[in-house]
Amino acid sequence: xxxxxxxxxxxxxxxxxxxxxxxxxxxxxxxxxxxxxxxxxxxxxxxxxxxxxxxxxxxxxxxxxxxxxxxxxxxxxxxxxxxxxxxxxxxxxxxxxxxxxxxxxxxxxxxxxxxxxxxxx
Numbered sequence: 001x002x003x004x005x006x007x008x009x010x011x012x013x014x015x016x017x018x019x020x021x022x023x024x025x026x027x028x029x030x031x032x033x034x035x036x037x038x039x040x041x042x043x044x045x046x047x048x049x050x051x052x053x054x055x056x057x058x059x060x061x062x063x064x065x066x067x068x069x070x071x072x073x074x075x076x077x078x079x080x081x082x083x084x085x086x087x088x089x090x091x092x093x094x095x096x097x098x099x100x101x102x103x104x105x106x107x108x109x110x111x112x113x114x115x116x117x118x119x120x121x
Contacts, residue, residue: 015103022100031111034060038081040116047118059084060111063104073102077110085119086112 019026040057047053061079071090076083090098104110 012105015105031058031060033058034111036081037061037077037079037084041082041084044116044118047116049118050120052117053115055116056113057116058111058113060109063106063108063110066102066104066106068102071098073098075101086114087119 016026035057037059040059043055043057044053059077059079061077063075064078064083065074065076067074073088075086075088077086088098088101093101
């Protein structure tokens, strides 16, 4: 069966302590310049599959899905306006950054900056 609630709290507490030990503020008061997911999707609605842009966007929302693929990971981020798929690569984030990203829990609130592109699918 699943873990006991007290075990889940202990795991979350350890993650919180690890973030703070690494100098990360787990509950920042601000994350300025955020665009809605819908505005990012609308701005690039005409991209062909595999087409990249030079446009960097800042989005924030709740982590809804996470899938690791070796040196890449795909995440779904959801805000009030919609859902978007994110791609993370170890050669961009480094091993520690990728480990931190994959250590996030579903439902965590996250914010990030990234380059917009259309996936090949």
